[in-house]
Amino acid sequence: MRYLIENGEVLIEGKFQRKNIVVDGEKITDIIENNPHDFNGKRIDAKGQLIIPGLIDMHAHLREPGYEYKEDLESGLKAALNGGITTVACMPNTRPSLDSPAAVHSLKEKAKVLSLARLEVIAAATKGREGRELTEMGTLAQAGAIGFSDDGDPIWDPHIMRRALEYASSFHLPVIDHCEERALSRDGSMREGYYSNYYGIYGIPDAAESVMVARDIDLANLTAGWVHIAHVSTGKSVNHIRHGKGKRGKISAEVCIHHLLFTDKDLEDYDPAKKLNPPFPTKEDQEMLLEALMDGTIDIIVTDHAPHANWEKEVEFQRAPFGIIGLETLLLQLFKLSRKKTLAFEKLLEKVTSAPAKLFNFAGRGRIERHYYADLVLFDPMDDTTLTNSYFRSKARNTPYLGKTLQGKITQVMCGGKLVQI
Ligand SMILES: [Zn+2]
Structure with missing residues (x-):
């Protein structure tokens, strides 16, 4: 599967920068400035999102x-x-x-x-x-x-x-x-x-x-x-x-x-x-x-x-x-x-x-860079998240945040080039 994640603010070299990320298979294959007209794959609009x-x-x-x-x-x-x-x-x-x-x-x-x-x-x-x-x-x-x-x-x-x-x-x-x-x-x-x-x-x-x-x-x-x-x-x-x-x-x-x-x-x-x-x-x-x-x-x-x-x-x-x-x-x-x-x-x-x-020497992880794994998080800093019972996938609920609302929201997660659906 190929993805173009565009218009997001991408964390590169410790700074958020407006870039577009090309994902092919499990890796990031390119980081580009432009928004190509034709793209053979799925486009994800990450406008207003931080990409981490x-x-x-x-x-x-x-x-x-x-x-x-x-x-x-x-x-x-x-x-x-x-x-x-x-x-x-x-x-x-x-x-x-x-x-x-x-x-x-x-x-x-x-x-x-x-x-x-x-x-x-x-x-x-x-x-x-x-x-x-x-x-x-x-x-x-x-x-x-x-x-x-x-x-x-x-x-x-x-x-x-x-x-x-x-x-x-x-x-x-x-x-x-x-x-x-x-x-x-x-x-x-x-x-x-x-x-x-x-x-x-x-x-x-x-x-x-x-x-x-x-x-x-x-x-x-x-x-x-x-x-x-x-x-x-x-x-x-x-x-x-x-x-x-x-x-x-x-x-x-x-x-x-x-x-x-x-x-x-x-x-x-x-x-x-x-x-x-x-x-x-x-x-x-x-x-x-x-x-x-x-x-x-x-x-x-x-x-x-x-x-x-x-x-x-x-x-x-x-x-x-x-x-x-x-x-x-x-x-x-x-x-x-x-x-x-x-x-x-x-x-x-x-x-x-x-x-x-x-x-810990994890090669290809922890950064958004060409040839690194497409392990990515899209985060909306303007939205918020209410930590209801049904928000959690853990079996446990022992957190002081249960029922509370925190600023920010994870909108999409990709692991090894696969969009996470859980
Ligand atoms: Zn301990």
Whole structure:
């Protein structure tokens, strides 16, 4: 199938520019200035629309196998496309965990058959995610794993973390660590501080995260390995990352979109849909996260899409599981963030397109360029989206945005040159 997507404002080299895109098969074959009279194919008028590369989310929980009542591969990949995400990386905290080449391979094969969003798989760093014995990273990499993580849990043993970094680095792959010192976070449900006292909720001190971030950075620089710090949420962690970069190891970091839009103060309604781990930052820490994002200390933005069944979240705040869904709100949230904090939308988009593609070496993705995949999102900044129950393709609804209206609307998504209909 051939398409001419014309009259849109196309994100090229970090700027929106009026261009026309020619798509042939699964690739972008040309980017042109003129509107040709004859075009052998389908024309799409994108007047008034922003055209953005398909988003890349490097942190999602798709729950298959084992927790299909929360989400499965099909509903997760459909949700991704519904949110303009054409590449999604899933975390291995499933049941059983994704700790074997067969598990990675079968998930990737299944995604191929489904032919929805592109799936990348992050395999477990330790067998059964128990933190005791490393997985066979070589064969996992051969099966297609793009990184190793025990996410949901930290790699608590520093010696195992050291060995994981050494082993993964021989395949040029990262160890993605969920930094949380459990001896400090204990049964906390929100960030420890003024508001946890005020609301009467057990707190998690910021040091629960930052002590492990410091440890991991030291270990990455010791081993010349690659550590990718998952969902950074504190200013102290930001400082460690900033000082740790540019030495022997490779250090990269992500921030979750919710941490850029919510603070600890927002828990005044005790809404379990807002319960997240790591918890919402203080306002001061949020400013530091934004600054770190803008100066490149934090490399990418992720969703940490964490679906749960309604009955699991319909309990009191302190008893509810952690997690917020994010695949279907990410782009709208980025647009909201750019308006709220007067940050360039283009710059924020880089953090979910070209930056993750470059960091994780995804050839032909993350940019709108000739010979790149035609992974595209058409976005109308003047329209809005009401996030009703029926808007979502995810099985879960655990988001504080349920029922709310956000500015901007995804009008069309193309993945590998195919228009998405879901
Ligand atoms: Zn995590």
